[in-house]
Amino acid sequence: MGISKESEEKTTVIEALELGGPNNGADGHTPLQMSLPSPGFWRLDAYFGNKFFDSITVQVHDLK
Known part of the structure; x- marks a missing residue:
């Protein structure tokens, strides 16, 4: 699960594989x-x- 630190938007990043x-x-x-x-x-x-299990924080850059 990904949660935006700025907007609190939630999104499923990876489904079960x-x-x-x-x-x-x-x-x-x-x-x-x-x-x-x-x-x-x-x-x-x-x-x-x-x-x-655990969390990690990543910074996502806009590549446009």
Whole structure:
């Protein structure tokens, strides 16, 4: 889940994906791309199922 620090807008960044096989020492992996709808600071909350795991804050730049 992504939450904008400026507007409090919420968006689902990544839906559940199936894990691929082992990669680079990990038991499983999933290549992915994500995008957020507007520039600014976004808190990304990670959930596994319905269980909250951790958060990270990223700064999104407008590339126009």
